Amino acid sequence: xxxxxxxxxxxxxxxxxxxxxxxxxxxxxxxxxxxxxxxxxxxxxxxxxxxxxxxxxxxxxxxxxxxxxxxxxxxxxxxxxxxxxxxxxxxxxxxxxxxxxxxxxxxxxxxxxxxxxxxxxxxxxxxxxxxxxxxxxxxxxxxxxxxxxxxxxxxxxxxxxxxxxxxxxxxxxxxxxxxxxxxxxxxxxxxxxxxxxxxxxxxxxxxxxxxxxxxxxxxxxxxxxxxxxxxxxxxxxxxxxxxxxxxxxxxxxxxxxxxxxxxxxxxxxxxxxxxxxxxxxxxxxxxxxxxxxxxxxxxxxxxxxxxxxxxxxxxxxxxxxxxxxxxxxxxxxxxxxxxxxx
Numbered sequence: 001x002x003x004x005x006x007x008x009x010x011x012x013x014x015x016x017x018x019x020x021x022x023x024x025x026x027x028x029x030x031x032x033x034x035x036x037x038x039x040x041x042x043x044x045x046x047x048x049x050x051x052x053x054x055x056x057x058x059x060x061x062x063x064x065x066x067x068x069x070x071x072x073x074x075x076x077x078x079x080x081x082x083x084x085x086x087x088x089x090x091x092x093x094x095x096x097x098x099x100x101x102x103x104x105x106x107x108x109x110x111x112x113x114x115x116x117x118x119x120x121x122x123x124x125x126x127x128x129x130x131x132x133x134x135x136x137x138x139x140x141x142x143x144x145x146x147x148x149x150x151x152x153x154x155x156x157x158x159x160x161x162x163x164x165x166x167x168x169x170x171x172x173x174x175x176x177x178x179x180x181x182x183x184x185x186x187x188x189x190x191x192x193x194x195x196x197x198x199x200x201x202x203x204x205x206x207x208x209x210x211x212x213x214x215x216x217x218x219x220x221x222x223x224x225x226x227x228x229x230x231x232x233x234x235x236x237x238x239x240x241x242x243x244x245x246x247x248x249x250x251x252x253x254x255x256x257x258x259x260x261x262x263x264x265x266x267x268x269x270x271x272x273x274x275x276x277x278x279x280x281x282x283x284x285x286x287x288x289x290x291x292x293x294x295x296x297x298x299x300x301x302x303x304x305x306x307x308x309x310x311x312x313x314x315x316x317x318x319x320x321x322x323x324x325x326x327x328x329x330x331x332x333x334x335x336x337x338x339x340x341x342x
Contacts, residue, residue: 002068002072003028003036003070004035004073005024005037007077007080008040008041008042008077008078009040010041016261017077017093020093023164023332024074024332041053044109050099051123058083062083062085073087074091075090075091075134076093077092078095078123079096079127088133088134089134089136091138091139092139092140092144093259098110099119099123100147101151101257103120124152127152128153131156136338138156140158140159140259140260141285143282144259144282157338161260161330163327164266168242169246170320170321172246173249173316174249175202176203176204176249177204177205177206177307178252179192179205179208179251179252180241180251180263180266183207183209183217187209188254188256188277190220191254191300192205192207193221194300195301195303196229203249204229205231206233209234245266245272249272250316251273252274254276254277254280256279258281258282258283261280261281264286265326268320268324269323269327270320270323273287273293273315273316275293276293276294277298286326292319292322293320294310
């Protein structure tokens with residue numbers, strides 16, 4: 001089959017969506033299909049750009065390339081499903097959340113007034129019509145499926161992405177907690193830093209990631225006087241990150257209502273428990289009280305107590321031991337079979 005993956009790319013940003021698209025492209029190609037990726041830039045400042053991007057997708061002819069017909073397109077992010085094609089499959093990473101569950105929060109670009117409301121209404125129309133035209137319809141998690149149903153009334157089945165990083169295993173449980181996340185408000189790494197002065201055990205904190213909040217986090221670490229216990233590494237290469245996963249005691253990952261979260265499944269693949277919060281969305285599909293980690297409120301004292309529990313290496317080993325079996329069940333054969341109906 002001739003297949004195109006359709007992807008909305010935020011210029012100069014690479015995150016989980018790009019990792020997912022790369023993995024899906026390789027998996028489909030490895031199974032004998034002719035595959036390419038079509039990307040258009042996505043911007044939302046001003047919000048009107050969202051509608052012009054949707055129009056660009058609608059006007060884009062992806063039915064054939066020269067004399068070669070395209071048998072299937074796979075839509076991933078807003079507004080790729082606006083494209084006109086007779087066979088559209090959906091693997092929904094997320095809708096444009098700033099128009100839905102994040103609307104009215106500091107993380108949404110939409111203001112108030114008739115103009116903003118009109119743009120949001122058009123986005124909902126684009127989603128309802130475009131996503132309804134996809135068959136099959138899948139999402140990357142139950143959390144994303146629930147959001148889709150809540151806001152548009154459309155159903156889609158969860159189809160979990162496999163672990164993207166190879167070589168993860170429980171080599172050791174050294175006395176440090178690892179955080180792997182983009183450093184912005186939605187990932188709440190700042191809450192972890194605020195809790196660390198109340199951590200009574202000898203556990204250290206290692207923060208991996210970059211983003212708009214990095215400088216503020218580094219300043220806060222210095223101001224709290226915990227520089228000797230907290231390391232902010234920024235971005236690290238794959239080998240270094242794999243080593244950190246394989247040797248840490250536990251992993252902190254508590255974003256706001258996460259879609260899925262590669263950090264979760266990579267931690268579990270390395271046999272490490274995950275510390276998360278009750279409102280972290282897709283993370284909770286793998287982690288619960290006494291199941292592959294700990295769920296705690298992010299108030300500093302509550303979080304510090306949850307962290308101190310992992311001073312007990314035996315507890316970390318016990319809670320992390322089931323992780324590899326959970327992630328082994330996530331595989332590309334299942335994903336490709338569900339999306340590509342020959």
